[in-house]
Amino acid sequence: MTQTRTPEYDINPLFIDRWSPRAFTGEPIDDATLLSFFEAARWAPSAYNSQPWRFIYAKNGTEHWERFTGLLSEFNRGWAQNASALVILISKTTFVPPGKTEASPATSHAFDAGAAWASLALQASLSGWHTHAIGGYDKDKARVALGIPDDYVLQAAIAIGKRGDKSQLPAGLQEREQPSPRRPLGELIAEGEFAFA
Template sequence: MSDGNQQLDRDVDGSAIDGLRDEVAANRDPQYDIDPLFVNRWSPRAMTGETLPEEELMALFEAARWAPSSYNNQHWRFIYAEPTDDNWDAFVDLLAEGNQPWAEDAAALVIIISKTTFDFNDEYAPTHSLDTGAAMENLALEAARRRLVFHGMQGFDYDAAADYLNLSDEYEVEAMAAIGERAAEETLPEDYQDQEEPNQRKDLDEIVFNGDFAPTDE
């Protein structure tokens, strides 16, 4: 675990967002005028290993709580562990080998699952994953607002996670995530340092279509 040194400065209330942050402006170029929060959100890996106050961690889940939801069913569920918890090592062990060296410095690891059925009739809910993804994005944006790390992952053992949580058939594992205080990229293992920058996105004409679908990637 990190000793907590080299923490990057941030506003505790996360309120000072006047535009694109320097590291983002150097790597990203939005095509239209949108709130900078959307562009400032990215997925760093370097974290200090320090714990987060409970009220700050819970504030992230509070943001997730207000995501849009089909029939207001709120399919998302978040199961988290902190380094002082008895189940911390079990959460770390779920991660792929490539994610463990940096994610073990998180303040919290989260398993994100969805309830695949509606509460009111027990029928299959086609948008359970979509709704849960929306909640995860709310969480990620609030973390970005506070200058915290939120790094979502598919690099873990899905079956082992479901077994560990003893999930019934009506729940599905969607993703894991690492949350923590941001640290300098030099604290990462050398193999990860070159990846520690915001990435670019596809142009709108590759993802938005008027009237019919004409894929550009075929």
């Protein structure tokens, strides 16, 4: 924890200990470890317990790796190629409601997938690993390259790795290689009615 991450109220340290570095070691991640992160995500809550999240992953050093890093923007590929695993998190946009046989639109698939991502990130952090979500990747290219059907939305890429030495990053990114602060809680909550700037 750093000075930029002093909570205003007493919370479990896991929430402020998680942060998103860009310097990774590229070391191998074993299946049991990686799958434990997906396991944590599996237990996230979702509307109707529909569990719309799906995770497509590649581990560094495998035949899949370059196909995954090739989806990232140049900026993100620069650092994320040293991750141990890359994940594309997608969510299913339809589900079959309880007692029905026909699929309906899943109105909260993105919200639910976000909950799963948070669980994955927190479990990784608890296990001594780091995650870094990535929006800067080519979703159209990823859909084709990974064979993702039309009824799934691509939500984010996620880099997973062990923290590396920040000297491997370009100078500008070295300065940013630290936990970030948050808005004051008072800007985020309102009792009774909307009261935000």
